[in-house]
Amino acid sequence: MPADGALALGALACALGFAAVARAVGREWCRALDERLLEMMPPPAPATRLDSAMRDFSALGGDTIRLLFLIAGTAGLAAAGAWRAAALFFVLSLASRLLVVLLKQVVRRERPPADAHAVPTFTSSFPSGHSLMAMVMLVLAAQLMTMGAPWALRALMLALAAGLTIAIGVARIYLRVHWPSDVLAAWFGGGAWVLGALLVYRHFG
Numbered sequence: 001m002p003a004d005g006a007l008a009l010g011a012l013a014c015a016l017g018f019a020a021v022a023r024a025v026g027r028e029w030c031r032a033l034d035e036r037l038l039e040m041m042p043p044p045a046p047a048t049r050l051d052s053a054m055r056d057f058s059a060l061g062g063d064t065i066r067l068l069f070l071i072a073g074t075a076g077l078a079a080a081g082a083w084r085a086a087a088l089f090f091v092l093s094l095a096s097r098l099l100v101v102l103l104k105q106v107v108r109r110e111r112p113p114a115d116a117h118a119v120p121t122f123t124s125s126f127p128s129g130h131s132l133m134a135m136v137m138l139v140l141a142a143q144l145m146t147m148g149a150p151w152a153l154r155a156l157m158l159a160l161a162a163g164l165t166i167a168i169g170v171a172r173i174y175l176r177v178h179w180p181s182d183v184l185a186a187w188f189g190g191g192a193w194v195l196g197a198l199l200v201y202r203h204f205g
Contacts, residue, residue: 007199014191021185025109025126034179038112041174057171058119060164061130066093066137073141085144085201089137092197096136096190100129103189112176121177127186128178131169135190138165143198165190 024030045051059065070093077086101123109126123129138161146154169183 004199004202007195007202011192011195011199014188014195017188018185018192021181021188022107022126025107025181025185030179030181034181037180038173038176041176044175054171054174055119057164057167058130058175058177061134061168061172066097066133069137069141070094073137073145077144082144082147085147088197088201089140089144092140092193093133093137096133096193097129099189099193100127100132103127104129109179109182112179119175119177125178126182127189128169128172128182129186130172131165131178131183131186132190132193134165134168135187136194138162139190140194140197143194144201 021030042050044054070090073093074086074090077083077089104124104126107126108124111121111125139158142157142161143154146157165187169187172178173180173183
């Protein structure tokens with residue numbers, strides 16, 4: 001696991017990145033760029049393999065899969081005797097969900113035009129809950145479940161978690177249910193959350 005200084009610096013950088021994007025969204029400084037980037041995405045076409053893949057990636061970040069992953073991850077860590085790691089994963093996952101709900105209620109950003117959505121939506125746009133929760137749960141699980149494992153395995157699991165997190169975020173943009181800045185802020189926010197959690201775990205885990 002990275003040293004305390006690296007974790008603290010990474011968490012601070014991610015927190016500042018989130019704050020910067022949130023301010024840009026609040027001031028609508030990034031609205032034109034968001035619209036331009038969204039226009040560059042290929043239009044969803046249900047008959048294509050790309051569309052099918054993007055819908056699959058989006059579903060991986062949804063509430064149902066997250067609940068199953070929360071249960072499996074907590075149970076797996078507990079079964080391995082890592083009770084504190086299991087508690088940290090469970091509590092941090094639920095707390096990050098509450099954070100997403102709170103941020104959405106405070107910011108209340110409108111999503112891209114409803115007629116462009118390829119999947120149904122039920123809440124406001126900022127930040128992307130799929131992306132933030134994927135960052136927290138996947139990266140945290142990858143780190144906690146490979147504690148004590150060889151460096152190569154830890155790096156591989158972290159790369160897989162990060163890659164899947166990116167795929168979920170890109171899918172949400174492709175399906176036009178989020179502005180790109182919603183996803184970028186979610187990655188920054190999730191990164192700050194998980195790095196801060198790992199820093200705490202180093203001292204109290």
